[in-house]
Amino acid sequence: MAGILAALVAAGPSASWPDHLVEACRRATGVTGVGLALVDHTGVSGVVAATPGVGRELEDLQFSLGEGPCTEASRSGRPVMCPDLADDGGTRWPAFARGAGRAGVSAAFTFPLQVGAIALGVLDLYRTETGPLRGPYLTEAVAHADAAVAVLLHLQGRDDEAGATGLADLADRRAVVHQAAGMVAVQLDVDVADALRALRAHAWAHDRAIGDVAGDVVARRLRFHDSGNGTAGGAGVRHPGPGPGGEPA
Amino acid sequence: MTAREELIADAFVQLADTLVAEFDVLDFLHVLVERAVELLDADAGGIMLADQRGGLEVMAASSHEVHLVELFELQNEEGPCLEAFRSGLAVTRPDPAAMRVSWPAFTERLEEAGFASAQAVPMRLRDEVVGALNVFRVTPGALSDSDMKLARALADIATISLLQERSMRARDRLAEQLQGALNSRVLIEQAKGVLAERGGLEVGQAFRALRDHARRSGTPLAEVASAVVHGRLRLGR
Incomplete structure (x- = not known):
């Protein structure tokens, strides 16, 4: 995953990362098309990037229909692996399966882009041949989904302070990081996505590893505060300091 | 039956009950780890699952203390879990010296955490670990031979439980299931943090509060965690 992110950063400015990501994913997983879409509780709310041709066509189809593997993956928080759309796609998503058939797509694999309670979107893989996504292809798909999580979290952040460095921090899966994100969300009264970004910004500003910062939060050696103007950002974070006031509430 | 045999029988009855009733895979794995620790006369334990990223992730641990969780996470580099996962065989060492030879960094951290031995058994599904x-x-x-056998039986039950939550058609279902469970695990960590901060609790207490509520209300652990993180549910103080 770190390698994927490094290649994106090297490829150009952050706005171009989604386009590079879907293309890199298509090549690494041996599929025909790949799309990256945002999903909210009403369904697909926007297509962020798609490979030209089949990828773009089917992303637009799911967006306009409001049905397909994407809504299902997003709702359940699990990947939806459909190695043969002709087999059970028709009963699950009749209109989508018909449209996919017309476009020559026989298999679809959709990965939800979620970090616990943070639901960002989905990564859709489409292939003209039937059959499962296995072995190294599956590993690559999951790695690209992790990279997509980091990219979307980064692009949705208000402050760009941490820049491209520490992008991988946003896809850290260690328990302590997510416990700390939950604590910081309460401390700053923000959602867990903002809390995760605040942890990363703090780590960047203090030149520390995000896991160490998270460890300090969980051990209650470090608290996050509002920066004064009501926004919660890395720059406003203060150490509790010695003496009174540093104790947990 | 001896007292120990009775304990084992009780554990299997409890685990089987959980498997058939309203089933929550994460809660189940936590119960299983707690019983495994008790039955094997161990002091701590956990279950790690392959995450399809080529790594292993902690799914359940007998305690939520940061240093214990790190002992599992560290095993993405070296340790009995990784060895059991790669070899598909039960892993044990006769003494600390042998452990240090196989897993120098892991053994050092294990000893710092106050433990002197570590064992792992693979969770196998047909030809796949x-x-x-x-x-x-x-x-x-x-571990004694009989304890090792018992550990293997418990690991087998853990594997079966992964397939139980939904009828599994094939490996594709396992991929879906695993990724879903791994995301629920992250969600539960976030909820532990939210609860810990709101209630001034330790993360372990926060987990028990989540689990108690899930059981009392018959709601899956992940759903309770989601409600807590989204502020729809307030637990405890």
Whole structure:
């Protein structure tokens, strides 16, 4: 995953990362098309990037229909692996399966882009041949989904302070990081996505590893505060300091 | 039956009950780890699952103390869990010296955490290893043969439980299931943090509060965690 992110950063400015990501994913997983879409509780709310041709066509189809593997993956928080759309796609998503058939797509694999309670979107893989996504292809798909999580979290952040460095921090899966994100969300009264970004910004500003910062939060050696103007950002974070006031509430 | 046999029988009855009733895979794995620690006379334990990223992730641990969780996470580099996962075989070492030879960094951290031995058994699904059950003890030495057998039986039950939540058609279902469970695990960590901060609790207490509520209300752990993180549910103080 770190390698994927490094290649994106090297490829150009952050706005171009989604386009590079879907293309890199298509090549690494041996599929025909790949799309990256945002999903909210009403369904697909926007297509962020798609490979030209089949990828773009089917992303637009799911967006306009409001049905397909994407809504299902997003709702359940699990990947939806459909190695043969002709087999059970028709009963699950009749209109989508018909449209996919017309476009020559026989298999679809959709990965939800979620970090616990943070639901960002989905990564859709489409292939003209039937059959499962296995072995190294599956590993690559999951790695690209992790990279997509980091990219979307980064692009949705208000402050760009941490820049491209520490992008991988946003896809850290260690328990302590997510416990700390939950604590910081309460401390700053923000959602867990903002809390995760605040942890990363703090780590960047203090030149520390995000896991160490998270460890300090969980051990209650470090608290996050509002920066004064009501926004919660890395720059406003203060150490509790010695003496009174540093104790947990 | 001896007292120990009775304990084992009780554990299997409890686990089987959980499997058929309203089933929550994460809660189940936590119960299983707690019983494994008790039955194997261990002092801590956990289950790690393959995450399809080529790594292993902690799914359940007998305690939520940061240093214990790190002992599992560290095993993405070296340790009995990784060895059991890669070899598909039960892993044990006769003494700390042998442990240090095999896993120098892991053994050092294990000893810092106050443990003197570690064992792991693979969780196997037909020809595929999906994870491992790991126990730590403060006393040095290997597990007895009968304890090792029991550990394998418990690991098998853990594997079965992964397939139970939904009828599994094939490996594709396992991929879906695993990724879903891994995301629920992250969600539960976030909820532990939210609860810990709101209630001034330790993360372990926060987990128990989540689990107690899930059981009392018959709601899956992940759903309770989601409600807590989204502020729809307030628990405890």
